[in-house]
Amino acid sequence: MARYRYRAYRADGRVVADVVAAGSESDAVRELMTQGLTPFEISDAAASGSAAGGRGGKLPARVLSGFCRNLASMLAGGLPLDEALKLLAEDPEDRSGARLAANLRSGVLSGQSLAEAMASLKAPPPDYVIGLVRAGEEGGSTVPVLNRLSVSIENEMRLTEAIRGALIYPVILLITSLISVGVILLVVAPALEPVLAASSTGAPASAEVLMVASRWLRGSWPVLLIAPLVICLLAMSWSRTGSGRRWLSGFALKLPVIGPLVRDMESARCLASLSALLENGVSLVPAMEIAGQGARNPLVKDALDRVAGEVRVGVRLSDAIAADGFLPAVAAQLAAVGERSADMAGQLGQAATLLETRSQRRISTLTTIAAPVMTLMLGVLIGGIVLTLLSAIMSVNDLAV
Template sequence: MARFRYRAFQADGRVVSDVVSAISESEAVRDLMGQGLTPFEMTDAGSTAAARQGKPAGKQPPQVLAGFCRNLASMLAGGLPLDEALKLLADDPEDKRVSRLSNELRSGVLNGQSLADAMAGLRTPPADYVIGLIRAGEEGGSTVPVLNRLADSIDNELRLTEAVRGALIYPAILLLTAIISICIILLVVAPALEPVLETSGNETPAAAAWLMAASHGLRDTWPLLTISPLVIWLLAMSWSRTPAGRGSMSALAMRLPVIGLLIRDMESARCLTSLSALLENGVSLVPAMEIAGQGARNPLVRKALDRIADEVRVGVRLSDAIANDGFLPMTASQLAAVGERSGDMASQLAQASSILESRSRRRIATLTTLAGPVMTLALGVLIGGIVLTLLSAIMSVNDLAV
């Protein structure tokens, strides 16, 4: 009999941690659920835990997870046992990543683990809220709806992410084109014009003199200017992986005009979707908020959910706690109040998530519409100004009036 170290929520929302003996993790979870506890973290207290600590960190790609959840839900809805469904997915030659994921999970299931426990033991496990949601679905006998809900949620998140990336492609191409054009002017055109200006005997216009100075500066420091952005980017990426770095980067992003509100709405929609699904599958409010908060990518959103959960734990209504905290959008508080009156909190939070996703898409569309023309105008003015400066220098050589 193995020993498992666990952390779980009591009925009043308090967190307890201890060690339990059971044949398998799934058996340990069932024992704890029978005692009125809701486990959200389970690790082997023996050698298996030590082995797991050596696994590389990572997260399951969302595209793979969405496809896996949808395919597995279809097979389970058709009456296939879990191990047979995983075997069919593992034998699929068309999607190697889903096949590899299914094979790993099937090994755990055949060893007596539940699907949630097998996911938690993966080398690249999914987010905590995914594991918690599947565990709640298994305990409540609603694995198929949970998997479909997860697939829909991940697909919505992917659509928002792709919309953001698509919005950045055109401005990025414009910026890159402008940088290349300016470098060609300063490194090729300006040096060719400089001897003509020096031998003309006329006074060089101030704008042309500034342009030549910029050309000299770029030619003298181009190695530093080429390497420095790469070094800064590598340092920033390394720093952003630390807790302090993630917090600072998140705080900076949230302070940006328009972008900050967009990030807040997208992260809030994601957490509300997870919270709604957990509530729908029988998880009580405070534990569901804790699990949903663990899946938040933005540390500020995670802290906000923790603060709200602390208020709910002492008896404050969810709608009031959200309104008092002031971080999450007011839409969440308003629909939470509707859910408290109607007794259907899960569907109202899902509706709040849908509203925030729609608002995020509209903002992304607006930014996409405005970014192209604004950047085109700004870069056109910049490059046009440089070209006019060169023309004024050429005309000064020929004693032309400008």
């Protein structure tokens, strides 16, 4: 089922902005009218989300986390929502958070709830964030939900920063090695080429290969400089399309080591969102649809949609996850425990924690192994080039003697 963003009038004249799941746009209109709403604007959620991102850019996780934490503190202190948003909008030290608070306050003052105001932003947060806030408002637990969101987003930021930090050394090592090889091929090898050409016996075969590589690099360096930039730009444009995202997502999941890591990380994210939604009173099938919207990998979202479809017709969640086979087995196992103990939210949260811990352990192992392996491979490459040059120089000296 597709998801449609809409703006509609309530019976009391207030404007509502939200998302509805339906088979088509006409079905979405009929669904809204059965809820007593009069829609005046409706559009595909994926298309409108892309347009919103293009107009307002992506909402940084740091800004969203800080906003949730600060707003929760003010609401816990007894401030009304509009006054709390006003204070946050006047914060001179966090301009991004102040703009976010000001935009949300405008929506709240026009009669929208906090979740509705978030959905109306030019660059709205992920759907699972909006769903959690809405569930918190309806259940009277907005402060705990905002605190949970802040912690969840900060945990995700720490994991992302850990990955980036672990990649810094290998990237620096790779760049340094490429520069070293470039200097050898562009400066050292051309200086030796006339000497080797003057030799009556000729240069060693390995030196000839090196000189051919040097001549090819000197003649093709404009293409080698421009072509990667063009390829990167084309790849980035293609990756933003639906087919490009899906192909890249499938390719990443098929990689021997990276695939299981990506699956665990995305599954942990969605299960944590699902757990929080269930804990705040959202029923299982709608919670799965909302949690699936927060998945970066479209194949993970498809898996959650398939499982939600099975649950909708009466299949138990644990059986649906196990039969689908896409999500990690620990999700099905702990879902079964949750069904027996009537604590589905807690068990799914535990599954998310286990998957996140496993992902961090795998990342640590990969980064620990990657650095020495890259050092060894690049050392062998540069060492081989240097030895080739030395052998050519020694052959010329032997000839002179």
